Amino acid sequence: MLKAMIVETEAYTADDPACHAFRGLTPRTAPLFGPTGHFYVYFIYGNHYCINVVSRAVGIKAGGVLIRAVEPVAGIEIMQQLRDKTDDITNGPGKLTQALAINKAHNGLEINNNDQLWLEAGPQIKHKIAVSPRIGISQGTDKLLRFYIKGNRFVSR
DNA sequence: GGGATGATGCTG
DNA sequence: AGCATCATCCCA
Secondary structure (H helix, E strand, O other): OOEEEEEEEEEEEOOOOOOOOOOOOOOOOHHHHOOOOEEEEEEEOOOEEEEEEEOOOOOOOOEEEEEEEEEEEEOHHHHHHHHOOOOOOOOOHHHHHHHOOOOHHHOOOEOOOOOOOOOOOOOOOOOOEEEEOOOOOOOOOOOOOEEEEOOOOOOOO
């Protein structure tokens, strides 16, 4: 059983040019337009999977939250095997999906209605949540929509 | 059918 | 700083 705590996220909304849903509904982005509380997993750069939680405010037609980094909690050795290294195994969106064996098979699943991948409430966060521009995008770079636990060493660099 | 691009990560 | 690598999308 692999278990990890989310320590870094980014928000993407339908009116945001950096969001996959910005250019409208396509087969790939369909989950972003669907009901909230589902996973949106996509393949990028010919190598990596990234995972989002479909999540948006009332009245917003599509959007999600990208999970950018997690802190390993249980099954760390398995994660290291999946990553084929011991350090820096979950501090990035493509790294954490590899460490947690997340792939296209999880796309569209409900976040709490299957035995493959789900979310649980975490511990009370005692650290401050820091805010910054998002990483790796070419548009919408001015928006402060990246959130991470300040001081947590598993946050991406 | 072809070309451009990408919410990245590894190597040098 | 460069590049691997391919699914997806837009245009022709």
